[in-house]
Amino acid sequence: MAEAERIIGTPDIPDAAGAGSETPEERPRGKRRIFVLFTVASLAYALDLVSKMIVVAKLEHHAPIEIIGEWLRFEAIRNAGAAFGMGEAFTMIFTVIAASVIVVIARLARKLYSLPWAIALGLLLGGALGNLTDRIFRSPGVFEGAVVDFIAPKHFAVFNLADSAIVCGGILIVLLSFKGLDPDGTVHKD
Numbered sequence: 001m002a003e004a005e006r007i008i009g010t011p012d013i014p015d016a017a018g019a020g021s022e023t024p025e026e027r028p029r030g031k032r033r034i035f036v037l038f039t040v041a042s043l044a045y046a047l048d049l050v051s052k053m054i055v056v057a058k059l060e061h062h063a064p065i066e067i068i069g070e071w072l073r074f075e076a077i078r079n080a081g082a083a084f085g086m087g088e089a090f091t092m093i094f095t096v097i098a099a100s101v102i103v104v105i106a107r108l109a110r111k112l113y114s115l116p117w118a119i120a121l122g123l124l125l126g127g128a129l130g131n132l133t134d135r136i137f138r139s140p141g142v143f144e145g146a147v148v149d150f151i152a153p154k155h156f157a158v159f160n161l162a163d164s165a166i167v168c169g170g171i172l173i174v175l176l177s178f179k180g181l182d183p184d185g186t187v188h189k190d
Helices: 002-008 034-058 088-111 115-137 161-179
Strands: 065-068 072-079 147-153
Touching (some): 034 088, 034 115, 034 161, 088 115, 147 161
Antiparallel strands (some): 065 072, 072 147
């Protein structure tokens, strides 16, 4: 009977293993981009970690270093809160948010076929890991640590490379969403 169905051209019936059950919309669109995601995340994390180690060793408890006159300087500060020092009483909440972002990105990685999304999520992951590392391992204590910030533009918040990676990744995600590109590589038109 199966031979007759094959000859006549009836649709494939999935076997016990589920072969043939994927529709064209469910099939992967090229290679998964997990390697790109973790490479970008590792690079962002390493740059942030090394920069903070240098700042703590060479700049903390010293006068700020002017880079572009008074417009940009390096100044080591410890920030228990978020941007502009807001929310210093909520350090534990920022720790939970960073950990949640990492879990969400790890779950998204299974369906990641888009190179731009891999880069954006890699930046977010690396930045979140960088600041989470500070929150876990720096004083005053585990999950309450203050983040090392050192890039100080005039009339703006002092930030670090992890913050920069998070912002750049977030902007890229917004742009990709406006273009209709999904993490799985599909394009939707809304």
